[in-house]
Amino acid sequence: MSLLIVGSIALDTVHTPYGKVEDAVGGSAVYGAYAASRFTPVSIVGVVGDDFPARELRSLRRCGVDLEGLERVKKGKTFRWGGRYFEDINQRETLYTELNVFSDFAPKLPDSYRRIPNVFLANIDPDLQLDVLRQVAKPRLVVCDTMNLWIDIKRPSLLRLLKKIDCLLLNDEEARMLGDSASLTRAALKLRRRGIERIVVKKGEHGCTMFGPEGVFGAPALPLAAVKDPTGAGDTFAGGMLGYLCGRALSEANWRKAIVAGTALASFCVEDFSTRRLRRLDPKTLARRCDEVRAMMQVGNV
Amino acid sequence: MSLLIVGSIALDTVHTPYGKVEDAVGGSAVYGAYAASRFTPVSIVGVVGDDFPARELRSLRRCGVDLEGLERVKKGKTFRWGGRYFEDINQRETLYTELNVFSDFAPKLPDSYRRIPNVFLANIDPDLQLDVLRQVAKPRLVVCDTMNLWIDIKRPSLLRLLKKIDCLLLNDEEARMLGDSASLTRAALKLRRRGIERIVVKKGEHGCTMFGPEGVFGAPALPLAAVKDPTGAGDTFAGGMLGYLCGRALSEANWRKAIVAGTALASFCVEDFSTRRLRRLDPKTLARRCDEVRAMMQVGNV
Numbered sequence: 001m002s003l004l005i006v007g008s009i010a011l012d013t014v015h016t017p018y019g020k021v022e023d024a025v026g027g028s029a030v031y032g033a034y035a036a037s038r039f040t041p042v043s044i045v046g047v048v049g050d051d052f053p054a055r056e057l058r059s060l061r062r063c064g065v066d067l068e069g070l071e072r073v074k075k076g077k078t079f080r081w082g083g084r085y086f087e088d089i090n091q092r093e094t095l096y097t098e099l100n101v102f103s104d105f106a107p108k109l110p111d112s113y114r115r116i117p118n119v120f121l122a123n124i125d126p127d128l129q130l131d132v133l134r135q136v137a138k139p140r141l142v143v144c145d146t147m148n149l150w151i152d153i154k155r156p157s158l159l160r161l162l163k164k165i166d167c168l169l170l171n172d173e174e175a176r177m178l179g180d181s182a183s184l185t186r187a188a189l190k191l192r193r194r195g196i197e198r199i200v201v202k203k204g205e206h207g208c209t210m211f212g213p214e215g216v217f218g219a220p221a222l223p224l225a226a227v228k229d230p231t232g233a234g235d236t237f238a239g240g241m242l243g244y245l246c247g248r249a250l251s252e253a254n255w256r257k258a259i260v261a262g263t264a265l266a267s268f269c270v271e272d273f274s275t276r277r278l279r280r281l282d283p284k285t286l287a288r289r290c291d292e293v294r295a296m297m298q299v300g301n302v
Numbered sequence: 303m304s305l306l307i308v309g310s311i312a313l314d315t316v317h318t319p320y321g322k323v324e325d326a327v328g329g330s331a332v333y334g335a336y337a338a339s340r341f342t343p344v345s346i347v348g349v350v351g352d353d354f355p356a357r358e359l360r361s362l363r364r365c366g367v368d369l370e371g372l373e374r375v376k377k378g379k380t381f382r383w384g385g386r387y388f389e390d391i392n393q394r395e396t397l398y399t400e401l402n403v404f405s406d407f408a409p410k411l412p413d414s415y416r417r418i419p420n421v422f423l424a425n426i427d428p429d430l431q432l433d434v435l436r437q438v439a440k441p442r443l444v445v446c447d448t449m450n451l452w453i454d455i456k457r458p459s460l461l462r463l464l465k466k467i468d469c470l471l472l473n474d475e476e477a478r479m480l481g482d483s484a485s486l487t488r489a490a491l492k493l494r495r496r497g498i499e500r501i502v503v504k505k506g507e508h509g510c511t512m513f514g515p516e517g518v519f520g521a522p523a524l525p526l527a528a529v530k531d532p533t534g535a536g537d538t539f540a541g542g543m544l545g546y547l548c549g550r551a552l553s554e555a556n557w558r559k560a561i562v563a564g565t566a567l568a569s570f571c572v573e574d575f576s577t578r579r580l581r582r583l584d585p586k587t588l589a590r591r592c593d594e595v596r597a598m599m600q601v602g603n604v
Contacts, residue, residue, distance in 0.1 A: 087484045088484045089484065089485070182319075182389045182390045182391065183391070183526075183527065183529065184507070184525065185525040185526055185527045186527050188525070189527060203508065205486070206505065206508035206509075207508075207520065207522065209522065209525060211525075215597070215598070216524075216525055216598050217598060217599075217601075218509065218521075218522025218523075218525070218598050218599060219520075219522070219599075219601070220509065220511065220520025220521070220522060221520075222518075223486065223487040223490070223511055223513075223518055223520070224485075224487055225485060225487045225488050225491060227485065244604075253601075253602055256600070256601040256602070257601060257602055257603075257604045259601075260601055260604045261604050264604075290604040291604075293604075294601060294603070294604060295517070296517070296518050296519060296520050297519075297520060297521075297599050297601060298558070299519075299521070299555075299558040299559060299561075299562055299596055299599060300555055300558070300559055301559075301596070302546075302559045302562045302563050302566075302589075302592040302593075302595075302596060
């Protein structure tokens with residue numbers, strides 16, 4: 001069962017204490033696609049300018065990513081983001097955001113995409129996320145990511161969207177903001193009472209917490225000695241989680257395993273700049289890392 | 303097998319968004335003792351003034367806590383701490399610290415304490431921790447807590463002490479400080495290379511990470527909707543962990559279970575002010591909470 005991803009496709013310039021890349025491929029749809037394609041065929045909806053490197057498109061296709069829904073704007077410039085991470089690699093500042101072709105993006109699904117059963121609405125304007133969802137015939141699983149900006153300026157659209165999804169992904173600060181509570185747990189419970197079945201709170205180096213109908217699941221992130229570039233880790237996590245779920249029953253047990261898979265993939269993402277580590281990841285190494293993440297959480301009866 | 307605890311015994315005045323207590327019993331040795339006494343007999347070394355309520359001593363004794371090593375200073379004033387927690391209950395400020403009788407504290411172990419095999423050196427001056435350890439005949443298990451202050455002003459004593467212990471407990475900021483690295487993982491690995499066998503990094507609402515000879519263990523904290531007062535949670539965690547290990551083999555599996563026990567006890571600690579919730583905790587409720595913490599971490603093969 002394949003996965004539809006709508007999100008940003010970007011050229012990122014990133015400085016970290018461990019180096020720098022300029023105009024390297026990035027964006028939520030790209031990170032999500034590289035991760036999800038480990039488990040399932042992926043179809044991307046998005047937009048790039050004609051400055052977007054053809055080799056990056058070939059690389060995505062080689063991973064089983066369908067780009068029929070990728071709009072290429074002639075004489076357009078691809079969305080660009082620049083950021084700098086500090087010595088504490090969990091802290092960053094945005095240096096610039098150039099929307100470029102993304103500012104007029106109106107996602108339009110090719111016919112072949114409309115019956116894709118699984119949908120990842122990566123972090124973009126909730127009105128666009130709603131647009132995409134309207135074009136999907138019968139979604140089986142819809143996961144939505146969002147951010148503080150949309151909670152702030154597009155809350156009504158976001159709340160409308162949240163009624164139609166199976167799982168909301170956001171970070172802890174955003175969960176507190178959307179759930180109107182300084183307590184993460186209260187915020188998550190409030191959001192669940194508003195009808196969101198499942199909330200996965202991403203906490204970066206602290207892992208994630210899933211609040212679902214069968215209770216809470218807490219998964220630590222894998223402690224890594226060498227984090228080079230955290231960009232895209234959250235989207236990689238989401239892509240891995242969703243990809244894992246595509247061919248499987250949506251049981252609590254599988255959601256938990258999906259989080260382990262996402263955690264493992266995210267741990268590779270941050271080991272190098274851009275999508276470098278993700279694209280040269282072999283299946284055995286991924287399987288071993290999944291085992292490692294799981295082993296880190298194993299405990300017997302007390 | 304019993305447990306020796308050296309640490310502070312305090313009267314705390316605590317404001318949180320959910321209320322206030324004045325001169326309520328607290329201190330690392332007290333929280334640690336209430337938690338550990340769930341699993342093992344506890345002996346405290348510490349000091350109080352004659353203003354310390356007799357009923358609090360009776361309450362500790364009822365829980366199986368031996369107070370022969372408790373010094374009572376006539377006309378002395380007990381150590382006092384005042385603090386305020388903010389709306390984000392993970393943030394606090396210290397309003398005052400009055401050392402009082404604690405400023406001249408020179409821990410002296412009664413003969414009956416010298417052969418106690420398990421030792422919890424709660425967070426006090428590392429020179430005092432060393433003093434206590436010298437008086438113990440043949441320790442089987444020594445766990446040491448510390449804080450930024452001692453890392454800052456008593457680093458040589460602390461490093462001397464760390465050669466003699468089995469496990470160091472500290473928070474993530476302190477681990478980064480002591481291990482001289484912005485990366486928690488690098489810092490922990492560096493500390494292990496310096497000869498500390500096991501490091502348990504306490505991360506408050508994010509749980510803890512244990513770096514040991516058999517790898518890493520990550521345990522989330524139980525997400526709680528109602529945190530009234532986080533004071534003493536770390537000491538309660540430590541006491542529960544150590545108490546659990548006292549009668550058991552020091553295997554990786556048991557260290558992990560001990561962390562679950564500590565996590566469960568800490569989750570009760572924060573549900574009410576001071577030691578209120580801990581002292582009226584029945585064994586069945588504790589067992590259920592341990593199961594709950596463990597269930598939160600369960601995941602199958604990916």
